[in-house]
Amino acid sequence: MLFVADLHVHIGRSGSGRPVKITAARDLTFENIAAECADRKGIEIVGVVDCASPPVLDDIRALVETGEMVEQPGGGLRYREQVTVIPAAEFETYETAGGQSHHVSYFPTVEALEGFSAEMGRHVTNLELSSQACRMPAAELLEIATTFDALFVPAHCFTPHRSPYGSCVERMSEMFGERWDDIPAIELGLSADSFLADRIEELAGKTFLSNSDAHSLPKIGREYNIIEMAAPTFEELRLALLRQDGRRVEANFGLDPRLGKYHRTFCEECEKIARGMPPVLVCESCGSEKITRGVLDRIVQIADSEEPRMPSHRPPYQYQVPLQFVPGVGAVTLSKLINRFGSEMAVLHEAGPEELAQCVGGRIAEMIIQAREGTLPLRAGGGGRYGRAAPGDTGQLDLPGMR
DSSP states (O other): OEEEEEEEEOOSBOTTSOBSSTTSOTTOOHHHHHHHIIIIIOOSEEEETBTTSHHHHHHHHHHHHHTSEEEOTTSSEEETTTEEEEEEEEEEEEOTTSOEEEEEEEOSSHHHHHHHHHHHTTTOSOTTSTTOBOSSOHHHHHHHHHHTTOEEEEOSTTOSSSSIIIIIOSOTHHHHGGGGGGOOEEEOOTTOOHHHHTTSGGGTTSEEEOOOOBSSGGGTTSSEEEEEOSSSSHHHHHHHHHTOTTOEEEEEEEEOGGGSTTSBOEETTTOOBOOSSSOOOSOTTTOOSOEEOOHHHHHHHHOSOSSOOOOTTOOOEEEEOOGGGSTTOOHHHHHHHHHHHSSHHHHHHTOOHHHHHHHHOHHHHHHHHHHHHTOSOEEOOBTTBOOEEOTTSOOSOOOTTOO
16 A cells, blocks of 8 residues: 655644744644644655654643544554554754764654653753754664664755754764664655765665655645555554565655755855856855855765666655745645645646646646646755745756756
8 A cells, every 4th residue: 555654744832832843833733733634735644753852742642542643553643544643753963073963763652752752851951842952973862762663764864954964974874883774764855856865875775755844734745755555554664664575665755956945055145046067165156165055066075976876676756846836826725725626635746737727727727737747947945045936937957966
């Protein structure tokens, strides 16, 4: 069976209103995430990455006690027989040689999560808040997480801030040593794709995940995975990431990397986004070295090959432009589309051109179809600014090394 999975969603507030992810929306609660996935998004498996926070743990226990969430025999929490929630925790690590990076640990049960939370309370100053710095190397966090039967996945691996390749090392295996083989998957992040990542040889054996890293309900599902599993459970997810017994990630759906906030190098002095041949490591406009290095530029800088060397197990990477990026699709239009077609997934991938035009008019319908077909012109993002759709513009041409 095929399941739609977004395995990186943040919590903004606990059910009692206490802050968890300061930069996330207030209505992004544990229960609201599950409801959004069930009612609007068409997401069948969701990883919620702030579950080690004690107030969030309280929310989870309460939902289990009332029967709103049911722990499954194979791991994970089932919501209304529609969505499986995989409880997870994202923490920031520090390498002894310098550099910080984020990593997500996924847990099979509430009991395992509680044990991990109690242990991490000894290593951070404020466990209630999201993505806390735990003042340890990533290899040590991996050791702790796997003690509680976790799946350990390095997050948004190429972004310039707090990521393995963007902030710490040129080869991630250096961070983990003999435990490198215990990491089944890595998360690509919004500004990268499989074609870029597969230019780094050490990643050939890893499963790639494309997740939203959502900080608001509408952004859930802007990137997701299609996963072949027998059932929507933690243990089936483990088999899929390890590519065992016929389980596997069948497809990655993600932003065109140009839409990501860190795809190209950004000059902090003149605020220009690089448009030249990567890697751009000095501003093309003013010559400043005060730059935020782009994901594309970093990968070209450290790549083992000029073209991707994709292993036979690598699934297709399908580009999508989330509806929020389509000009003219605001909150009202988005609700109209979802009410008409049932979910955002149905709008993005199934609704026909005539049906879309009848619902939202010909111009928006045309752009949705262009987004689906990969022909909607785009301009690259960088320095924390998302790329954008640019209808009627030739946009930024694809450069060598982008795909």
